[in-house]
Structure formats: structure tokens, C-alpha cells
Amino acid sequence: MPYHLHIEPSGHEMGCDNDETILEAALRHGFNIPYGCRNGTCATCKGRILSGEVDYGKVEEKVLSAAEKASGLALFCQATPLSDVIIEVREIGAAKDIQIKTLPSRVAKIVDLAPDVRALFLKIPITERLQFLPGQYIDILLKDGGRRSFSLANVPGDDALLELHIKKVPGGAFTGHVFGALKEKDILRFEGPLGTFFIRQESTRPLLMVATGTGFAPIKGMLESLFAQGSIRPIHFYWGVRHAEDFYCHDLLSEWQSRHDHFQVTRMVSRPDASWSGATGYVTAQVIHDFPDASAIDAYICGHPDMVFSLSDALQGAGLNPEHIFADAFVFAKAKTS
Incomplete structure (x- = not known):
């Protein structure tokens, strides 16, 4: 039976299944709250539990300390509800109408940028468009169920070719493939756009x-x-x-x-x-x-x-x-x- 999730100060309300995180529930209902890695490492999704109980998930002390937990803070990408929950978090309005898609793409071009950095240019199907905000990222979906996250280096108007900058990681299976067997016309599947790293247009600050x-x-x-x-x-x-x-x-x-x-x-x-x-x-x-x-x-x-x-x-x-x-x-x- 789903728990009830209420977001302050927006007043948004939704159901949250007992096997999904607060972040997953919010995104599923179309409410965008800050997030980045989604694995409890970057702390972008940190917010406050105003009432209710949650399972905090597996998080490192340096990312979410015991003192922060005691003060009501949680990582919403890891926290799952154990009761009805009221949270306090700043919502991101600019991405609310952006659809997250899973799409195939064809490697259109490979360009060496630096000794250990390559640019991949991915072409999506001609019938598709990928709406995103500059700064967001996509997840390359691997055959073993894994995924690798790469930021989009182009702007939304140039979404016919998605530009990724990939650094070779010693021992990295996927980056080893990028710098080895991967060739133009190969097919890669991805999910995106993801993340809340984008310019806040309402600000005029330097x-x-x-x-x-x-x-x-x-x-x-x-x-x-x-x-x-x-x-x-x-x-x-x-x-x-x-x-x-x-x-x-x-x-x-x-x-x-x-x-x-x-x-x-x-x-x-x-x-x-x-x-x-x-x-x-x-x-x-x-x-x-x-x-x-x-x-x-x-x-x-x-x-x-x-x-x-x-x-x-x-x-x-x-x-x-x-x-x-x-x-x-x-x-x-x-x-x-x-």
C-alpha cells in the first residue's frame, strides 16, 4: 500500500510506493527536485524530513552524517518511506515539462579532443527529439544492466547530434570500449535527460x-x-x-x-x-x-x-x-x- 508524500513549501502531494525512493516517487509524478548521481554520492538531493519515518538507505558518513540525520536531513535518492512523510525541499520548475526517454542512438562521429578524451556524437532517430536543459546528462545503458553517466556538451537546439566528452578511465570497461572497439555507426541505448545541473534563468547574479x-x-x-x-x-x-x-x-x-x-x-x-x-x-x-x-x-x-x-x-x-x-x-x- 503506497504511503502519502507531501512536499513543502509547494504543497504538492503524491503516493510513494514502499519500495521506491522519495526521489523516484517525485520524478514519477512529474515533480522535479534537485538530484545528480542518484546513488547517494553527490548529496545534491539532500533535503529535510519534516514528519514521518524513512529508511535512510546506505549512505556514507561524509555525505550524510549522523548529526544531519538527527536534524532531519536525508538523501532523497536513497530514502524510502516507512510511513506517510512530509518533506521540505526546493523544487526545480524549469525541467517540469521535460520528458525522460529511453532511446537508441547511432555513433555518428568520434573525435579525439585530448590524449585521453574523446567526443562521441550520437544521432537519435529522425522521428525523435530530445528536449533537455544545458548541463543535464544522459545514462548510456550497458548490456549487463549497468549504466554510465555523461553530460551533454551541446545545446538543446543541436539535439540531432548529442555531444559527449568521455575521458579514458584506467581499467574502465565502457571507456575502454570507447577508446578501443567502438566505431562509427555502432548503436548505443541511453536514458535521459537527467539531473538538475542547469542555469537558473531567474537569477541575475554574476x-x-x-x-x-x-x-x-x-x-x-x-x-x-x-x-x-x-x-x-x-x-x-x-x-x-x-x-x-x-x-x-x-x-x-x-x-x-x-x-x-x-x-x-x-x-x-x-x-x-x-x-x-x-x-x-x-x-x-x-x-x-x-x-x-x-x-x-x-x-x-x-x-x-x-x-x-x-x-x-x-x-x-x-x-x-x-x-x-x-x-x-x-x-x-x-x-x-x-
């Missing part, structure tokens, strides 16, 4: 955008959309990599800088060699150095989980309300069990 590695992919889509809209919100983009050869899209970044006076880029290398003459170190330290008072910005952060978590904490320490921090930590999504 934008801080930070990426490590292929975290540039969703940022690229966001920036292209903002420029196309004619937005003049000040933007400072920080991009951190280990080695200088890990950077890519050099011409595109140069074009953006030359055309948009309100756009600034800081590229950083954490393991430089003698040929690199730019900024060195880690983006977290540099951002906090440049923004000792971060209270007036909107921050969009994407990439390695360690960077995402540390920078989020540091920005809050610099005065930024967490409601103005939007993040996508790159973690593996679990295989569905049903």
Missing part, C-alpha cells in the same frame, strides 16, 4: 563556473546557451586539469573571450611541466583567493567529487548561501535492479 577535466562538457553547453541568449551576466570560468595537454577546445575558448567582454577564463594545471607558463595549482584555492567574499554570486561546479565537495564547502565559508551553489560530481551511476 556567474562562477568551475570544472575539472571533462567537467567542461556541461559548462560548454551552459555557456553556449547563455551567449546565444545574449546574457550579459559576468562570467568567470575556472578549468583545472592535471597536465596541460588535457585542455581542449582551445579555439572555442579563445573565440568566446574575444567576442564577450563579460567572459573571463582561468586555466590551471596541477602537475605542470616546463612548457606550461600559465596558472598552476588547484582551482579550489585559486577561486577562494579570487573570491574571498562569494556572497553575491551563483556558482556552478562540475568534475571530480573531491573538488566539488571541497569547493562547495569553501564557498559557503566565503559567505555563499548553499542555495546559490549548483553542482554535478562525476560519479558512476548504479545499475538498475529491476
